[in-house]
Amino acid sequence: MKILFPFFAVISLVLLAVVGVKGANLHFLFGVVVPYAAVFTFIIGVIYRVLKWAKSPVPFSIATTCGQQKTLPWIKQNKLENPSSTLHVIGRMALEVLLFRSLFRNIKGELKDSSRLIYGSDKWLWLASIAFHYSFLIVLLRHIRLFAEPAPFYLHLLETFDGFLQIGIPRLFITGVILLAAVTFLFLRRLYIPQVRYISLAADYFPLFLIIGIATTGILMRYFLKTDIVGVKELTMGLVSLSPVIPEGVGAVFYVHLLLVSMLFAYFPFSKLMHMGGVFLSPTRNLTGNSREYRRINPWNYPVKVHTYEEYEEEFRDKMKMAGIPVEKE
Amino acid sequence: MAKFTAKPAELLKIDFKTPKTDWMDTPVEIREHMYCHPAKAKDLETVGFPNIHEWRPADENWNLPENWKETVINGIKERLQKYRSFHVFMDICVRCGACADKCHFYLGTGDPKNMPVLRAELLRSVYRKYFTTGGKIFGKTAGARELTEDVLKELWYYYYQCTECRRCSVFCPYGIDQAEITMIGRELTNLLGLQLGWIAGPVANCFIKGNHLGLEPHTIKSNIEMMLDDIETITGVRINPTFNRKGAEILFVTPSGDLFAMPGIYTAMGYLMLFHELGLDYTWSTYASEGGNFGFFTSNEMAKRLNSKIYAEAKRLGVKWILGGECGHMWRVLHQYMDTWNGPADFLEVPKSPITGTVFENAKSLKMIHVIEFAADLIKHGKLKLDPSRNDHLKVTFHDSCNVSRGMGMFEEPRYVIKNICNHFYEMPENTIREKTFCCGSGTGLNASENMELRMRGGLPRANAVKYVRDQHGVNMLANICAIDRATLSAVMDYWVPGVAVAGIHELIGNALVMKGEKERTTDLRGEPLPRKEGA
Numbered sequence: 001m002k003i004l005f006p007f008f009a010v011i012s013l014v015l016l017a018v019v020g021v022k023g024a025n026l027h028f029l030f031g032v033v034v035p036y037a038a039v040f041t042f043i044i045g046v047i048y049r050v051l052k053w054a055k056s057p058v059p060f061s062i063a064t065t066c067g068q069q070k071t072l073p074w075i076k077q078n079k080l081e082n083p084s085s086t087l088h089v090i091g092r093m094a095l096e097v098l099l100f101r102s103l104f105r106n107i108k109g110e111l112k113d114s115s116r117l118i119y120g121s122d123k124w125l126w127l128a129s130i131a132f133h134y135s136f137l138i139v140l141l142r143h144i145r146l147f148a149e150p151a152p153f154y155l156h157l158l159e160t161f162d163g164f165l166q167i168g169i170p171r172l173f174i175t176g177v178i179l180l181a182a183v184t185f186l187f188l189r190r191l192y193i194p195q196v197r198y199i200s201l202a203a204d205y206f207p208l209f210l211i212i213g214i215a216t217t218g219i220l221m222r223y224f225l226k227t228d229i230v231g232v233k234e235l236t237m238g239l240v241s242l243s244p245v246i247p248e249g250v251g252a253v254f255y256v257h258l259l260l261v262s263m264l265f266a267y268f269p270f271s272k273l274m275h276m277g278g279v280f281l282s283p284t285r286n287l288t289g290n291s292r293e294y295r296r297i298n299p300w301n302y303p304v305k306v307h308t309y310e311e312y313e314e315e316f317r318d319k320m321k322m323a324g325i326p327v328e329k330e
Numbered sequence: 331m332a333k334f335t336a337k338p339a340e341l342l343k344i345d346f347k348t349p350k351t352d353w354m355d356t357p358v359e360i361r362e363h364m365y366c367h368p369a370k371a372k373d374l375e376t377v378g379f380p381n382i383h384e385w386r387p388a389d390e391n392w393n394l395p396e397n398w399k400e401t402v403i404n405g406i407k408e409r410l411q412k413y414r415s416f417h418v419f420m421d422i423c424v425r426c427g428a429c430a431d432k433c434h435f436y437l438g439t440g441d442p443k444n445m446p447v448l449r450a451e452l453l454r455s456v457y458r459k460y461f462t463t464g465g466k467i468f469g470k471t472a473g474a475r476e477l478t479e480d481v482l483k484e485l486w487y488y489y490y491q492c493t494e495c496r497r498c499s500v501f502c503p504y505g506i507d508q509a510e511i512t513m514i515g516r517e518l519t520n521l522l523g524l525q526l527g528w529i530a531g532p533v534a535n536c537f538i539k540g541n542h543l544g545l546e547p548h549t550i551k552s553n554i555e556m557m558l559d560d561i562e563t564i565t566g567v568r569i570n571p572t573f574n575r576k577g578a579e580i581l582f583v584t585p586s587g588d589l590f591a592m593p594g595i596y597t598a599m600g601y602l603m604l605f606h607e608l609g610l611d612y613t614w615s616t617y618a619s620e621g622g623n624f625g626f627f628t629s630n631e632m633a634k635r636l637n638s639k640i641y642a643e644a645k646r647l648g649v650k651w652i653l654g655g656e657c658g659h660m661w662r663v664l665h666q667y668m669d670t671w672n673g674p675a676d677f678l679e680v681p682k683s684p685i686t687g688t689v690f691e692n693a694k695s696l697k698m699i700h701v702i703e704f705a706a707d708l709i710k711h712g713k714l715k716l717d718p719s720r721n722d723h724l725k726v727t728f729h730d731s732c733n734v735s736r737g738m739g740m741f742e743e744p745r746y747v748i749k750n751i752c753n754h755f756y757e758m759p760e761n762t763i764r765e766k767t768f769c770c771g772s773g774t775g776l777n778a779s780e781n782m783e784l785r786m787r788g789g790l791p792r793a794n795a796v797k798y799v800r801d802q803h804g805v806n807m808l809a810n811i812c813a814i815d816r817a818t819l820s821a822v823m824d825y826w827v828p829g830v831a832v833a834g835i836h837e838l839i840g841n842a843l844v845m846k847g848e849k850e851r852t853t854d855l856r857g858e859p860l861p862r863k864e865g866a
Contacts, residue, residue, distance in 0.1 A: 054414070062415060065735070065739030065765070066500050072743070102502060108431060109432070109437055111342075114344070116794065117790070125426060125428060199442070204424070272421070278418045281414060283505075292693040295670065295673050297670065304638070
């Protein structure tokens, strides 16, 4: 159910796009209205979610310290794992966001022979995640070509780099293949590791299927069905210049691709995909660890009922005097 | 309740297979020896906790208050607005599973609901149902579920099978910290009067009497005097510490566990000997006689209430700064919470060692330093006369306490001290120390006796790493800087790794410290004969 439901949801989307443009001729709906609505939802949704998080304060300085604290001058501080300045925090966050530092730490714990717990390095998840996110990013950047005329100069560089294998015409972009391979790995991993399968929700499979669908249709269009790229660019330029047009002759597969992408955008703010924004707001990572050096202010700090020394002495005065412990009131 | 008698070999038959049924459809089974007794009403009354009622975890009916569901939902809502950590952590988990095999309770039980991700999902599913559009509309498909009594019991059972050690948060790509989620989950149970006896008792004691163990002022003094007698017997030196003395330079606060039971008292003897030898102008307090904070395991507010005594007492006595003893969660609270709660301590001065002149800039706002930082500085400046050979009968390994590691980052200081007072020091495997250290399995108020199976299971990963160095190097002493470690790892060692004892670092300092006017020592602080010196 957790797998089938999102699977059929994505299949339905594919069929919807095909039937929509082939059967019902709803090109304008799928080519213009849905993408606009999706991008709108994405932007508003992401802003809303981030603002909502940001509205909740960070009352305490709760960095997870993963290295030596700043202390005596002759002890070397680990500035990236236990930051004590904004610069250190930027370094820590950069490692986290750009290189997935914490995931790189991953180890696998296993009980051998019912007696020994052993821990081995396990970098596959890190590797697949890095491959997935970076290839997705490059694929996304490559799409700028469809939204800018003339294409910016760096795109040429990116494409040269991406197509370095020099295979086929059109030239094979390696990132497209890596993206599909990595997302497939992430899906299979979720399916085959029993513990991960056990914790997985429909909400975990849905974006995977969406992205598999997006990558597959993209590859189909570029290498196999040879979609009318001029027509596509006419449409995308129309979208970006706010004067939408529906060109003739763009195949249904493009509309499938576009609908899946639109779904991903629209779904994004309501889902775990918001980890993209959330990672920046994670208090265990973006705070300094030197909380004894600088006082953190809790905006909702309020006075509490305490048991005062006077109350304490009142109760134990005789015992204290007997024991020769000084008291305030004789 | 029957006594816990399972042998280690039985506990080691851990089944890591996932159940056939989905976790939402697998009802919680509240198992004997895995949970603690409920709190006594009088303890909850002492501190004014709400919804005090009779209930037993194993019973079908927990006699929950009429509006319990509303209380929990409102409790979640309030905390989402108060804590960005909680709010973000409820939303961004991608369930990658990197945290799963990092939890000592998961490794020791194989119960999938002890994977940090799933422990969090227990609460997240409720959050989705009542606070997210997707959860409201799609229900179970969106990973949302109704809050029922069974769900509440499940939350209670598993949130008291988490010691807030933060190991999962080291490995999480977004830094999601189950400790934060557990703390809030436990606050919710506290709102319903579902507190543990082993937590509520120390909290009430600490509130009224100043320490978890409920030691009254004269008892604190007489306990310390007994230690002084022992020190005199062993070293020939008579020490005269002071109590509640106004005008002392330094207030010393340590967990009360150090004043009561073995092996904690040996650590306290070490403090007494060190401070005496230095001629330190310091005082003990019977009012602020607890460094630890079991309030931290009930609610943020209660933790603040207990913590307030430390600054209040420092102010009353007019000391310049505060020195803190060896403890784990105590230092998480001091390092990350105390200044925010009860500061600013502008009536104190930046801690400055009167012996070396070192100014502890790293504590310039809190005005409180760790006794291990203090000791490391002394040794570095050559201020202590040490004879490490008096620890030659010990082969020592060091257990990083979770909170001091992942909630502070003190890794080098204790190692520096140990290397200067012991000739035989061996590290456990690298994936089990420092920021990757394993919990003792009994923290956050789970150090009771009725939950012994849970404690032994939770302690397994730590014990297993100790076993490795015992077998490889003949290690027979597990050094640490945490009162709960000292109290609980002894049991864990006896169960899993017989032959390894547990000690605070200051006990080992006490052994090695050559005091002015001392007699030829023949035993260590435990009364064990010292190894014969060559040529003696």
